[in-house]
Amino acid sequence: MVLVSKFNFNERHRRSQHPLKRLIEYSRQYRHQIWLASLYSVLNKIFDLAPPALIGIAVDVVVEQQNSIIARWGIQDIYAQFIILSILTVIVWILESVFEYALAKQWRNLAQTIQHDLRLDAYQHLQELELAYFEDRSTGGLMSILSDDINQLERFLDIGANDLIQVTTTVIIIAGAFFIMAPSVAWMAMLPMPFILWGSVAFQRLLAPRYVDVREKVGFLNSRLANNLSGMMTIKSFVAEDYEAIRVTEESEAYCQSNRRAIALSAAFVPLIRMIILVGFTALLLYGGLAAVEGRITVGTYSVLVFLIQRLLWPLTRLGETFDQYQRAMASTSRVMNLLDTPIEIHTGDVALPVETVRGEIELHNVTFAYNGRHPIIENLSLYVPAGKTIAIVGSTGSGKSTLVKLLLRLYEVQSGNITLDGIELRNLRFNDLRRAIGLVSQDVFLFHGTVAENIAYGSFEATPAEIIHAATIAEAHEFIMQLPQGYDTIVGERGQKLSGGQRQRIAIARAILKNPPILILDEATSAVDNETEAAIQRSLEKITVNRTTIAIAHRLSTVRNADCIYVMEYGKLVEKGTHEQLIAQQGIYASLWRVQSGLVVASD
Structure with a gap:
C-alpha cells in the first residue's frame, strides 16, 4: 500500500510539472543535437545582425574619411577602406547563409527525430497497457x-x-551594442523590454488553458470521426447519415469555438508589442538624433542604432506567432507526456517457459475478478484443464465465459486467487512465452488491412508460402481463397470487410493452425456463421484439437458435446461439470439448455 501511494504521488508530481520541463527531461538523449542546433541559431543571428554595423562603418568612412574606424586600423586610403569593408561584407553574408542552412537542417532533422521517437515510445507504451485502459x-x-x-x-x-x-540572441546583442556605443540613449531603446517580457509571460499564462481546451476538443472530434468511419455500415443501414452529420458538426463547431477563443487572445499580442516597441523606437529616433547633431555620438553610430532598433522590432513582432506555436506545442506535449506517464498495471513475469516444453495443464484456484471495481463477474472459480484434453465452458450471456479468456492471456489481472500453467503461476511467466503458447480463435475476428497470406501468417511472420497454404487447407479455407481475385495476394480490406464472416473465421483458424500452439482457445468460434460453414469449421477443428489442450467456449451446445469435460457457468460461478451424457442425466441447467436448443422444448405463450 505504501508503494502504491508513493507511485501515485510520483505520478501526480510528474503530471503537475510544466510541459516544457517534462519535454526537456525526455529530450536529454538529444542534448548534443540540441546544443549544436542552438549554436547554429546563435551564430546565424550574430552574422545576421552584422550588416547594420557594416552600414554604420560605411557611413563613418564617408563622413570621417581618414578619421574613420577603419582608418584607425592603419588604412588611410579611402578606396582601400571600402575594399576592406566589401571583403567583410562578403564574409559576413557567406557565414550568415552557411549557418542559416546549418540551423534549418539541424532543427528540422531534430524535430523529425524527436517526433519519430516520441510517437514510437508512446505507441509502444500503449501496447503495454492493459485492456481496461482502452x-x-x-x-x-x-x-x-x-x-x-x-x-x-x-x-x-x-x-x-x-x-x-x-x-533572445537579438535582444542580448542589440542591448549590448546600445550600451557600448551610446550608453546615454541606450536605456530609452531598452525601456520597453521589461514590459515586453512581462506581457509575454502574462499572455502565456492566459493562453495555456485555452490551448489545452483546443487539444481536448480536437480529441473529441477525432474520436467521433474514427467511430463513425468504422461504423459506416450501421449508419447507412439505420439511415442515420443526417443524425451523424449533425453530431460531427457539433464536435467540429466546438473545436472551432475553442480555437476562436485562443485566437482572440493570441491575435492581440503583436499589436500590443508594436505599441510598446514604438515608445523605444521614437525615443531613440528623437534623442539619438539630437545626440548626433550635438556631437555626443557619431553619425555612423546613430545610423547603426537606427538600423539595430529596426532589426529588434521585427523579431519581437513575430514573438506573438512564436508564442502561439509554443503554447499549442506545450498543450500537445502535456497530453503526450501524460500518456507516457500512465502506469502499467500488469507486468510481465521473469520465468521462461519455451513453447515446445508446454504441456498445457491449466488450473484456476478460487479466482475472483471484477471490471473496474464493479460487482465480480467471476467469483471464487476453481477449474481444471488437463493437458492434451478438450474441455468446454458453456453458460448464459454474462456468465463470465469470455472473461476467462482474457484472464488466461493476462490481458486483465485477477483480484484474488491464481491461475497456473503447467504448475507455474501466470503472474510469474513472461508475457511472450505465455501468449505464444496460446492460440485464440474468437467470434470477433480481426483481420488487418493486407493480403490473405499476410493475415494467415500474422504472428508467424517467418512462415513460408507452402506452410501458409497447408494451414489454410486444414482450415478448409484454401478453396475459397483460390477463388478470390488474386488468391492469397488478395487484399482483405480494413478489418477484413471484403470477406464474409465465415471466410474471416476460417482465415482466423488457419492463423491459429500456423501458429501451432500447445493450447487452443475457441471463443464462440462458430456462433456467427451458417450451418455449412459451421460444419466446415467443425471438421477443421476436429483435426487440430487432437492431442492439444483445447478450451472451447460456446453458446451452441452441439459444437461441444464431444468435449472430454463440460463446465457450466452461471453468474461467474461453476455450477455443473461433466461429460455431455453425465450433464444430461443430472437434469440441471445444461440439460435444460440442451432441450431448448435441440427443439425438445417449445416455449409456451
Missing part, C-alpha cells in the same frame, strides 16, 4: 495524441525553437 478511452482520442499532438510538437521544434533562441 475500454475507458476512444480510439480517435488516442489517435489524436499519437498523430496530431506529436505533429504539433514537431512543428514547434521545426520553427518555433529557433525563433525563440534568435529573439
